[in-house]
Amino acid sequence: MDTKIALCEDNDSFRESLKQFIEDSPGFSVVASLSSAQDIIDVVNENLPDIILMDIDLPGLTGIQATALVKSHFPLVQVLILTVYEDDEKIFNAILAGASGYLLKKTAPSRILESISEIREGGASMSSSIVKKVLNFFNQQHPAEPSNEYTLSDRELDILKCLVNGDSYKMIADNCDISIGTVRSHINSIYKKLHINSKSEAVAKAIRERLVN
Secondary structure, eight states, X not given: OOEEEEEEOSOHHHHHHHHHHHHTSTTEEEEEEESOSTTHHHHHHHHOOSEEEEOSSOSSSOHHHHHHHHHHHOTTSEEEEEESOOOHHHHHHHHHHTOSEEEETTSOHHHHHHHHXXXXXXXXXXXXXXXXXXXXXXXXXXXXXOOOTTOOOHHHHHHHHHHHTTOOHHHHHHHXXXXXXXXXXXXXXXXXXXXXOSHHHHHHHHHHTTOOO
C-alpha cells in the first residue's frame, strides 16, 4: 500500500515539482496539495494522509500552528516540516508542536522520500545538526541537569535518547544490541510512564522536560 502524502506549501512551483517527483516514485502517492493550512483539518479528515509535508511560512495559519492543530485532532498523522528556516527557535517550536521531522527545502528530493520512509518506520527525521540545535536552544533557555521524575530505567533513557536523535526501531535495536520486539516493549513502557501515545510526543516531552541531554 502506498504511503499517502499531503503537501502544504505556498510556493506553487516548489509544491508542484515536489508533487510530481513523489507521484513518479513507487510506493508513494499525493492525496492532497494545499497552498495554505486554513482548511487542513477538513482535508486531513477527508483524505487521511499518513504524512504531511508542511512549510512553516504559510499565509494565515503558520506551519507550526497547523502542526499542533493536526496533532491535536489526528495524533497518528505524522508531520514532516520542509522549510527554508534553520534557526533554533523555529526548529524547537516545530518539534514541540509534534513534528516528526525537520528538513530544509534544499534537501535532495530522494532524501525527502527516505525521511518519509524513516518516519513511517517509527523513527524521526532530523539530522544530527538539527537535533544539536534543538538541544542547544533548550539548554540555553532552561539550563539544568536531566530529570528522571518518571522513573525511566537506564535502558529506557538510552532508547528515549535514540528517539530524540531520530533513530528508527531497527537502528535502536542495532545500537542497543537488542531485538526490535524488545525495543517496542521498552517504548511501550516509556509511553506509559510519560503518559503519551506517540513517538513525536516522546521526543517533544523529552526535550521540553529535559529528560535527555
